[in-house]
Amino acid sequence: MEQNELYPVFLKLHKLNVLIVGGGNVGLEKLSFLLKSSPNANVEVVAPDFHLEIKVLAENHPSVKLTEKKFKKKMLKKRHMVIACTDDLKVNKRVYDLSRKRYLICNIADTPDLCDYYLGGIVTKGNVKIAISTNGKSPTTAKRLREFFEEIIPEDINQMVENLNEYRKTLKGDFEEKVKRMNEITASLKNKE
Numbered sequence: 001m002e003q004n005e006l007y008p009v010f011l012k013l014h015k016l017n018v019l020i021v022g023g024g025n026v027g028l029e030k031l032s033f034l035l036k037s038s039p040n041a042n043v044e045v046v047a048p049d050f051h052l053e054i055k056v057l058a059e060n061h062p063s064v065k066l067t068e069k070k071f072k073k074k075m076l077k078k079r080h081m082v083i084a085c086t087d088d089l090k091v092n093k094r095v096y097d098l099s100r101k102r103y104l105i106c107n108i109a110d111t112p113d114l115c116d117y118y119l120g121g122i123v124t125k126g127n128v129k130i131a132i133s134t135n136g137k138s139p140t141t142a143k144r145l146r147e148f149f150e151e152i153i154p155e156d157i158n159q160m161v162e163n164l165n166e167y168r169k170t171l172k173g174d175f176e177e178k179v180k181r182m183n184e185i186t187a188s189l190k191n192k193e
Contacts, residue, residue: 010131
């Protein structure tokens with residue numbers, strides 16, 4: 001059986017520099033996805049022209065910069081992460097090849113072989129965030145799982161997280177003792193009825 005070998009990571013996009021190459025519908029989708037999860041993400045979108053909704057997003061998110069130009073390799077300087085989603089496969093491949101030479105992680109939209117990472121489904125309720133991956137096989141399944149988790153995770157879960165965080169601060173003893181105590185308190189979360 002094939003197994004998902006992706007390693008989930010939660011990136012602090014407000015501390016990183018993200019480049020999106022492409023200003024059309026897919027660029028809009030990628031930018032919207034990033035900003036939904038990380039509203040203060042540092043993102044520059046490069047394209048000869050932009051979908052109107054990308055312009056609106058940029059107006060509402062000061063950390064988003066729009067550069068109305070064709071992609072040039074110098075645009076990869078001082079980047080951490082790159083997404084290419086133009087309608088020109090040659091441009092996308094060039095972005096990928098140049099990113100790899102600079103050890104930048106890169107995602108080429110709808111081209112799994114040219115992706116170092118995928119943008120999966122995400123559920124967010126306050127401080128609780130769950131990422132969902134189908135290993136790039138079925139975005140629709142990830143979407144349905146996201147909807148399922150959004151429905152079953154209680155709206156007040158953030159209050160529980162805050163309370164447990166405050167309680168954790170009061171615990172005495174070494175690390176192992178603290179972990180043991182927190183495990184005892186949260187054991188009821190895995191109700192196996």
